[in-house]
Amino acid sequence: MADVAEPGTVPPIRTTGHGFSPGRTLALRGWPSVQRFFWLLLALYVVKQCVFVFAFRPFSGHDEVAHLSYLQTVATEWRVPVLPELDEWRAAVRQGDEPAVDGFPDELYPYCDYALYWHCEPDKPQWALNPPRMVTYLGDYYPTGYQYGANHPPLYYVVMTPLYWASDGLSPVAQHYLLRLAAIPFGMLTVAFAYGMSRVLFPADAFLAVTVPAVVAFQPQISYEAAMVNNDIVSIALYSAILFLMILGIRDRFPYRVCLLLGTTLGLGLLTKSNSLSAIPLIALAVLLSVGWRQVRAWLVRGSLILLPAAVLAAPWYLFLYRTYGNLDGLDQIAALQSYWNKPAGTFFGMLLSWDFIVMRFKETWGEFGWRRIHLTSTLNWIIALPMLVAFAGLIRYLIVAGVARLTDRDEPSPRLERWQWLGVGMLVLTCIVAYLAIIQFGTRFALTQARYFFPVVNAAALLLLFGLRTLIPRAYHAYAQGAVFASGVLLNLFLFTQYIIPHFISL
Amino acid sequence: MGDSPGATATAPPERPPSSGANDASDMPPASATRPPSAHDNRPRGLVIVWAAAVVGLVLYLLLGEVVTEAGSRPGRWVRIATLWRRLLDDLADAGIPAFVRFGLWVLLVLFVAGVAVGLWWALRATSDDVAAPGAERA
Numbered sequence: 001m002a003d004v005a006e007p008g009t010v011p012p013i014r015t016t017g018h019g020f021s022p023g024r025t026l027a028l029r030g031w032p033s034v035q036r037f038f039w040l041l042l043a044l045y046v047v048k049q050c051v052f053v054f055a056f057r058p059f060s061g062h063d064e065v066a067h068l069s070y071l072q073t074v075a076t077e078w079r080v081p082v083l084p085e086l087d088e089w090r091a092a093v094r095q096g097d098e099p100a101v102d103g104f105p106d107e108l109y110p111y112c113d114y115a116l117y118w119h120c121e122p123d124k125p126q127w128a129l130n131p132p133r134m135v136t137y138l139g140d141y142y143p144t145g146y147q148y149g150a151n152h153p154p155l156y157y158v159v160m161t162p163l164y165w166a167s168d169g170l171s172p173v174a175q176h177y178l179l180r181l182a183a184i185p186f187g188m189l190t191v192a193f194a195y196g197m198s199r200v201l202f203p204a205d206a207f208l209a210v211t212v213p214a215v216v217a218f219q220p221q222i223s224y225e226a227a228m229v230n231n232d233i234v235s236i237a238l239y240s241a242i243l244f245l246m247i248l249g250i251r252d253r254f255p256y257r258v259c260l261l262l263g264t265t266l267g268l269g270l271l272t273k274s275n276s277l278s279a280i281p282l283i284a285l286a287v288l289l290s291v292g293w294r295q296v297r298a299w300l301v302r303g304s305l306i307l308l309p310a311a312v313l314a315a316p317w318y319l320f321l322y323r324t325y326g327n328l329d330g331l332d333q334i335a336a337l338q339s340y341w342n343k344p345a346g347t348f349f350g351m352l353l354s355w356d357f358i359v360m361r362f363k364e365t366w367g368e369f370g371w372r373r374i375h376l377t378s379t380l381n382w383i384i385a386l387p388m389l390v391a392f393a394g395l396i397r398y399l400i401v402a403g404v405a406r407l408t409d410r411d412e413p414s415p416r417l418e419r420w421q422w423l424g425v426g427m428l429v430l431t432c433i434v435a436y437l438a439i440i441q442f443g444t445r446f447a448l449t450q451a452r453y454f455f456p457v458v459n460a461a462a463l464l465l466l467f468g469l470r471t472l473i474p475r476a477y478h479a480y481a482q483g484a485v486f487a488s489g490v491l492l493n494l495f496l497f498t499q500y501i502i503p504h505f506i507s508l
Numbered sequence: 509m510g511d512s513p514g515a516t517a518t519a520p521p522e523r524p525p526s527s528g529a530n531d532a533s534d535m536p537p538a539s540a541t542r543p544p545s546a547h548d549n550r551p552r553g554l555v556i557v558w559a560a561a562v563v564g565l566v567l568y569l570l571l572g573e574v575v576t577e578a579g580s581r582p583g584r585w586v587r588i589a590t591l592w593r594r595l596l597d598d599l600a601d602a603g604i605p606a607f608v609r610f611g612l613w614v615l616l617v618l619f620v621a622g623v624a625v626g627l628w629w630a631l632r633a634t635s636d637d638v639a640a641p642g643a644e645r646a
Contacts, residue, residue, distance in 0.1 A: 037629040044626055047619045054599055054612060173603065206633040214630070479554060483631040487561055490623050494569075494588075502591050503576035506598045 034209045038195050042188055045217045048493065049187060052227035053180040055497060057505050058173045059111035060370050061228030062452070066115060066149040067157075068176060068229050069104045073147070074157040075164040081150040082324060084143055086336040093134065093141050102147040106131050107172055109145075114370065116448075117341060118145040137340040148337065151330030153317050155271035156231035179229045186237040187226025191217045193240035194459040200247050201424045201463065205415075207470050207478045208463065211485040215462045218489025220496055221365055221451075222458050232452060235273035239456030241265045242279050243431065247424045250290045259287075259305035266306065267313025274329060275453055278434050280310075286427050290420070335445060345443035352440055361439065364451035367500070374504050376496075384492070388465060395468025399425075415471070425467070428460040554631045562624045569620065592616065 031039075059065050073081045081102035092099040104115060109131035112120035119132040135144045163182055167175045195213040202208050216222060225233040245262040252258065262283060269276030283306060291298045321328050335342065351357045366384050367376035376384075398413065405412040406422070417425065435457040443449030454461075466485070473481045572588045596609045 033629045033633040037626060037633055040622060040626045040629060044619060044622045047615045047622065050612065050615055051619075054604065054608075055595060058602070171603070177604075210630050210633050479631050479634065480557065482633060483554075483557065483561070483627055486627060486630040490565075495574075498574045498588050498591050499576065502595045503586075506594050 034206050037210055038213060041213055041217055042191060045188060045191055046184060048218075049184040049223060049227050050181070051497070052223055053177060053184075055501055055505070056224075056227070056369070058176050059108065059114045060373075060505075061114070061224070061230065062371050063116070063149060064114060064176070064229045065104055065108050065111050065118075066147060067231065068172075068179065069108065069147055070149050070152065071157045071160050071164055071179070071229070072105060073102060074154060075161045080154045080157075080320070081147040083148070083150045083330055083333040083337065084146055085333060086142070086339075089143055090141050098133075101133070101143055102150060103133060103143075103145045104131075104147065112145070115145070116148055116371075117338070135340075140340070142340050143337065146337070148334065151321070151325070151334060152231055153271045153273060153314075155268060156234045159234070160229075176229060180227055183226050183228060183230070183233050186233040187223065189237040190222065190226070190233070190240045190459065193237070193244040194462060197240075197244045197247050197459055198463055200244070200251060201421060202415075202467075205470075207473075207482055208466055210482045211466045211469075212459070212462050214486045214489055215466065216458055218486075218493055219458060219462070220367070220493060221369075222455060223493070224369055225452075225455065231272055232455065235269060235275060236456045236458065238265055238269040238272055239276060239279065240459045242269060242276070242283070243428070243457070243460055246283060246286050246427060250286055250420050250424045250427065253290050254287050254302045256302070256305055259302045260309060263306040263309035264313070267310035270310065270314035271317055275438065275456060278438050282427065282431055282434060285430070286423070289423055289427075331445070338446075342447050344445055345447050345449050348440055348444050351443050352437075357440075357443075361436075361451040361454070365454070367496075369501065374500050376500065380495075387469070387488075390472065391465040391469035393468070394470075394472040395464055398468060398471040399429075413471075425464070428464055431457050431460045432464065558624075558628050558631055561627055565620065565623065 059068075070081055073079065084099070084101045089099050089101065104112075104118060108115075109118075109128065110122050112118040112122055112131070119127075119135050121127045121132075131145055133143060133145050135142050160179060160182060163179060164175070167178050170178070191213050194216040195209065198205070198208040198212040222233075222236065225236060242262065242265050245258055245265060249255075249258045249262060266276060266279055266283065269279065284303065287299050287302050287306070291302060293299070318328050321330060324330075325333055345351060346354065346357065362385065363376065363381060364372070366381065367374060402412050402417070404410075432454075435454045439449050439451065439453045442453060469481070470478075569588055573585045574588060574591070576584060576586050576591075596612060599609055599612075600606070
C-alpha cells in the first residue's frame with residue numbers, strides 16, 4: 001500500500017507485545033517484572049534525588065544564583081529581567097550615574113563564587129556590605145553581578161513562582177532547598193519518557209525497558225540537574241517528551257492527536273530553553289519521512305498541527321526578545337557584556353576534530369559538578385568510557401551489517417527491525433548528532449560551551465547505546481546484563497558521593 | 509461444495525511482522541514442552557548473583573573504606589559509613605532541621621532495601637514477561 005494520506009486510512013501497524021500504556025501501567029495486579037522494576041526505579045530515583053539535593057552545598061550548582069534571582073524578579077515584580085546594553089550602561093557610568101540593572105540580590109553575594117564573574121571577595125568588608133556591581137578592565141567599565149540569565153525564556157520561573165510565594169518567609173537557603181526539591185518531578189518525567197520511548201520503539205524487549213530508564217535515572221549529571229534550581233531539567237524533560245512523541249508519531253504515522261501534543265510540547269520547550277529549537281527540523285524530517293514526502297497534503301496538515309500550537313505558545317517570548325534586544329536570543333548583548341573574559345572556544349571544525357574538546361565534553365557529562373569543580377580521575381573516566389565504547393561499537397556494527405543486508409535484500413541480522421523502527425533509530429541518531437553539533441556551534445562564539453547542552457537528548461543517547469550493547473550480548477545472558485547495568489548505576493552514584501562529592505564539601 | 513456458506517476468497521494470512529528487538533529469531537530455541545515451574549522462574553544462577561550482590565553492597569557500605577579526593581589535599585582512607593554520618597552532621601551546621609536529617613537516614617536505608625528489590629526485578633525481567641504475542645496493538 002502506498003504511503004498514507006489521512007489518519008483514517010492508516011493501516012494499523014502490528015507489533016507484538018505490549019506498548020507503553022499508562023492505563024496498563026497503573027493496573028495494580030499482575031504487573032510484569034519490567035513494570036514493577038520501572039515503578040520501583042522511580043521510587044529509588046526520588047530517594048536518590050533527595051540525597052543529591054542536600055549533599056551539594058547551597059547555590060553550588062551551575063548558575064543557581066542566577067536562576068533564583070530570575071525567579072525573584074518574576075515572583076516579586078511580575079516581569080522578566082533584562083540584560084543591560086553595554087554601550088548605554090557605560091555612557092551612564094561615564095556621566096557619573098549608577099545605572100539601574102537587573103542584578104543578583106545582595107543577600108546572595110556570599111555565594112558569588114558560584115556565579116559567573118561576579119567579582120568575588122565576600123570576605124572583604126566593603127564588598128560584603130555593598131557587593132560590587134562594576135569592574136574595570138583595561139580602562140573600560142563592565143557590569144558585574146548582573147542577571148546574565150535574563151535571555152532565558154520564562155516558563156520554569158513562572159511554574160516555580162507559586163512555590164516561591166509559599167516559601168517566602170523562609171531563609172534564602174531553606175527556600176533554595178525547597179526549590180531544588182521541586183526539580184525532582186522533572187527528572188522523574190525524563191526517566192518515565194526513557195521507559196516509554198523504549199517500550200514504543202522496541203515493544204517487547206525487556207533488556208531495553210529495564211536498562212534505558214535505569215541508565216538515565218542513575219546518570220549523575222542528569223540527576224544533578226534534577227536536584228538544583230535551574231531550567232535545564234525542565235528543558236530535558238520536555239525534550240524527552242518531544243522524542244517520545246516523535247517515536248510514537250513515527251510508529252503511528254503521526255495521527256493528529258500526536259501532532260497536537262508534539263506541537264504543544266515543543267511550544268513549552270521553546271518557552272523553557274532555546275535549545276528546543278533544534279527539535280524543529282528533526283520533527284519536520286520525521287513527519288516527512290513517516291507520511292511520505294509525496295503526500296503533500298498529509299504532511300502539510302500534520303506540520304500545521306505541530307507548528308501552530310508551538311508558535312502560539314512561543315511567539316510572545318520571541319516578540320519580547322526582538323523588541324527588547326533587536327534579535328531573537330539576546331546573545332549579542334551577552335557577548336558584549338562578557339567580552340572582557342569571553343573568547344570563542346575554537347573554530348567549528350577545530351572543535352569537531354579536537355580530541356581534547358571531546359574528552360572535556362565527556363568529563364562534563366559524568367563529573368565536573370558545578371562550574372567544573374569536582375573532577376573525576378582519569379581511571380574512573382576510562383572505567384565509564386570503556387563499556388560505552390563497546391556499546392557504541394555494537395551499534396555501529398549493527399547499523400552497518402543490518403543496513404547493508406536490508407538494502408541488498410539479504411537476511412538481516414537479529415534483531416530485525418521494521419521500516420518504522422529503522423526510521424525511529426535513524427532519527428535518534430540524527431538527534432544526537434544535531435545536539436552535539438549545537439554544542440560546537442555555540443562554542444564558535446562562547447568559551448563556556450559545555451556538555452550540558454547535549455543533556456536534553458540523553459534518552460536518545462541511552463537508548464542507542466544500550467541497543468548497541470544488546471546486539472553484542474547473547475539473549476541467554478540478558479538477565480545478568482540487566483542486573484549488571486542497574487547495579488553499575490547504583491555503584492557509580494555511591495562511589496561518586498563517597499569518593500568525590502561528600503569529601504569536596506565537608507572537612508574530614 | 510466444500511466452502512462454508514458466506515465464505516469469501518481471501519489471501520493467506522501474512523506472516524506477523526517482526527517487531528525489532530523482540531524478533532523470534534532472537535529467542536533461544538525451545539527445549540522443553542512441560543509447563544514452566546516456579547523453579548524455572550528462579551534459576552539458581554540468578555539467585556546466587558543477586559544474593560552475592562546484595563551482601564556485597566551491604567558489606568561495602570558498612571565496612572568499606574575509600575580514599576577521599578579533596579582538592580590538593582592528600583587522600584586518606586575513610587570509612588564509607590563515617591562519610592555519610594559526617595555529611596548529615598554537616599547539614600546540621602547548615603541549619604537543616606533534625607527531622608530532615610533523620611528523614612535522610614531513613615531514605616538511605618530505604619534506598620539500600622529498594623536497590624536489593626530492584627536488582628532482583630531487573631534480573632527477573634524477561635522479554636517473555638513483556639511480550640504477550642499479538643497483544644495490544646494487533
